[in-house]
Amino acid sequence: MLELSHVHKVYRVGAFGGARLRAVRDVSLTVEPGEVVSLIGESGSGKSTIGKMVLGLTKVSSGQIRFEGDDVSHIRGFSAKKEYYRRVQGVFQDPFSSFNPIFKADRVFTMIRSSYFPEMSDADWKDKILAALATVRLDPDNVLDKYPHQLSGGQLQRLLIARALLLDIRLLVADEIISMLDASTRIDVLNLLGDLKERGLGILFVTHDLSLGNYVSDKSVILRKGAIAEMGPTRRVFENPLHPYSRHLLSCVPQLHRTWAEVDAELAANPPEDYLLPTVEEGDDSAPLTEAEEGHFVGIDQS
Amino acid sequence: MSNIPGAPGAADGASAPEAVGERKVSETLHFARRNPKLLIGSSIVLILLLTGLIGPLFVDHGPNEYVGPQSQPPSSEYWFGTTTFGQDIWAQFVHGLRSTFFTGALGGGIAFVVGTTIGFVAGYKGGIVDEILNMLTNVVLVLPGMVVLIVAVAYLDVRGLLVQALFIGLTSWPWAARAVRSQALSLATRDYVDLARLSGRRTWRIITSEVAPNMSSYLVMSFILLFGGAILIAAGLDFIGLGPAGGVSLGLMLENAVGWSALQLGMWWWFIPPGTGITVLVGSMYILNVGLDEVFNPKLREL
Numbered sequence: 001m002l003e004l005s006h007v008h009k010v011y012r013v014g015a016f017g018g019a020r021l022r023a024v025r026d027v028s029l030t031v032e033p034g035e036v037v038s039l040i041g042e043s044g045s046g047k048s049t050i051g052k053m054v055l056g057l058t059k060v061s062s063g064q065i066r067f068e069g070d071d072v073s074h075i076r077g078f079s080a081k082k083e084y085y086r087r088v089q090g091v092f093q094d095p096f097s098s099f100n101p102i103f104k105a106d107r108v109f110t111m112i113r114s115s116y117f118p119e120m121s122d123a124d125w126k127d128k129i130l131a132a133l134a135t136v137r138l139d140p141d142n143v144l145d146k147y148p149h150q151l152s153g154g155q156l157q158r159l160l161i162a163r164a165l166l167l168d169i170r171l172l173v174a175d176e177i178i179s180m181l182d183a184s185t186r187i188d189v190l191n192l193l194g195d196l197k198e199r200g201l202g203i204l205f206v207t208h209d210l211s212l213g214n215y216v217s218d219k220s221v222i223l224r225k226g227a228i229a230e231m232g233p234t235r236r237v238f239e240n241p242l243h244p245y246s247r248h249l250l251s252c253v254p255q256l257h258r259t260w261a262e263v264d265a266e267l268a269a270n271p272p273e274d275y276l277l278p279t280v281e282e283g284d285d286s287a288p289l290t291e292a293e294e295g296h297f298v299g300i301d302q303s
Numbered sequence: 304m305s306n307i308p309g310a311p312g313a314a315d316g317a318s319a320p321e322a323v324g325e326r327k328v329s330e331t332l333h334f335a336r337r338n339p340k341l342l343i344g345s346s347i348v349l350i351l352l353l354t355g356l357i358g359p360l361f362v363d364h365g366p367n368e369y370v371g372p373q374s375q376p377p378s379s380e381y382w383f384g385t386t387t388f389g390q391d392i393w394a395q396f397v398h399g400l401r402s403t404f405f406t407g408a409l410g411g412g413i414a415f416v417v418g419t420t421i422g423f424v425a426g427y428k429g430g431i432v433d434e435i436l437n438m439l440t441n442v443v444l445v446l447p448g449m450v451v452l453i454v455a456v457a458y459l460d461v462r463g464l465l466v467q468a469l470f471i472g473l474t475s476w477p478w479a480a481r482a483v484r485s486q487a488l489s490l491a492t493r494d495y496v497d498l499a500r501l502s503g504r505r506t507w508r509i510i511t512s513e514v515a516p517n518m519s520s521y522l523v524m525s526f527i528l529l530f531g532g533a534i535l536i537a538a539g540l541d542f543i544g545l546g547p548a549g550g551v552s553l554g555l556m557l558e559n560a561v562g563w564s565a566l567q568l569g570m571w572w573w574f575i576p577p578g579t580g581i582t583v584l585v586g587s588m589y590i591l592n593v594g595l596d597e598v599f600n601p602k603l604r605e606l
Binding site for chain 2: 055081085089092093094097099108111112115116160
């Protein structure tokens with residue numbers, strides 16, 4: 001459904017744009033309907049930039065993003081973009097900055113109505129909103145006709161998901177939607193993503209949290225310095241990490257029943273077998289992947 | 304059941320700004336009514352405005368007609384005295400106030416519209432558009448405005464209030480553009496702007512309904528400063544003899560008073576009213592501006 005092929009993003013930085021910053025390097029991946037794909041990486045690994053490029057909020061430097069067969073990386077014209085957003089929507093990291101503080105929170109619904117459903121009758125629209133709110137398990141009396149500062153982060157985040165559901169979307173880009181939430185509301189939002197998946201939505205789940213990626217996703221993509229370090233079905237990536245960076249990341253996850261010393265000792269006792277990583281020449285911008293097992297890819301070493 | 308956005312009776316796109324919440328508006332009003340700077344500044348400006356608007360209606364002769372005895376000090380018949388030629392200074396003063404307000408409103412208004420438009424577009428669009436507009440702004444900013452005005456006004460055949468205001472407006476916008484640009488630059492990166500783009504809103508709608516309302520106090524204050532600045536520039540032009548031909552303004556009155564040696568002859572009633580008028584008007588506008596700043600900016604509130 002969504003297909004990124006050799007997508008690059010290069011920023012010009014510094015005085016007169018002399019220096020270049022490579023935010024995303026040769027990323028290729030796919031998202032199928034009913035599939036949750038996690039983009040996992042540290043700050044600055046380019047994961048949010050990929051999300052923004054899919055949403056058309058940031059331009060693609062080179063490469064192609066295809067959605068249901070159409071190239072969407074260079075949409076020209078306002079109406080084409082508007083039609084694209086009818087099928088692809090996003091939810092951002094910070095629910096508090098996603099709402100304009102001087103307006104009521106449910107204005108995000110009104111904007112959708114005026115843009116996409118100007119002809120719908122009031123009663124139909126009301127039913128639609130109530131249905132969307134029911135999907136995200138919000139009580140309409142608690143959230144409608146309120147200002148953003150009167151609502152909690154979890155409520156706001158779920159309002160944003162409800163907003164996306166008003167449109168008949170096929171793909172949801174969820175950019176760190178859990179990270180600003182309390183632990184108690186996190187699981188609700190995660191389970192909600194699971195429900196959406198059941199309904200056949202493709203979800204691009206951007207996160208820096210390995211355990212969240214493991215919990216929610218079918219496919220995991222571990223990014224480092226803009227390039228894919230490891231990509232594959234979540235179980236395989238987490239049980240058999242092949243790239244040294246993914247191994248390092250996984251070894252950094254605290255474990256409930258063991259101390260660091262025990263983990264380190266065990267790791268030193270039987271070190272994992274080194275996997276032969278693909279290499280690129282100096283000055284080559286590409287980042288090739290090799291297929292280690294079926295659907296499990298390993299990328300270049302950039303350390 | 305609570306309100307459904309977009310349904311009748313609920314806040315929708317058009318009426319949302321009014322519904323911004325009685326709470327917020329009344330809070331602003333609460334502080335506005337208790338701010339002495341704001342009250343003093345606005346009442347002086349208002350009194351002068353009313354004098355300029357209503358005063359001329361009660362004067363049955365033109366400001367430049369020779370109506371009375373020459374060089375009379377203030378009396379019950381000629382409240383502000385008369386000039387060397389027997390012109391009524393009170394009549395000149397009220398007409399002068401009127402044209403001063405006209406130049407200020409029109410010149411300041413043009414500068415405000417040009418400045419904010421360029422600032423918003425540059426700050427919101429960024430990239431190459433920002434570079435070009437910023438370069439234009441900087442070029443106009445370093446032009447010696449007064450010199451350009453003198454040259455332009457001196458060589459122009461039509462010298463009316465309108466032309467004068469137009470020229471002032473077209474030369475004094477750069478700082479407003481820079482100020483608005485820097486604010487828009489930071490507001491344009493908020494998530495709710497991205498969300499509005501995802502909702503299929505056009506750029507100008509986003510600027511006017513998402514970005515601008517968040518800096519409304521800033522915009523009001525820029526307008527006031529531009530207004531006061533335009534009055535000062537106009538008075539300066541008038542004073543060096545480049546004012547509107549055949550008209551009357553506070554600056555022209557000063558020019559005439561100095562030109563006919565009112566200072567040396569001790570005719571204080573000729574130059575004090577226009578001088579005080581300009582000083583008090585611009586001064587109380589700046590006080591009004593400080594008062595507004597204190598009302599809008601919670602950190603400056605004394606209560």
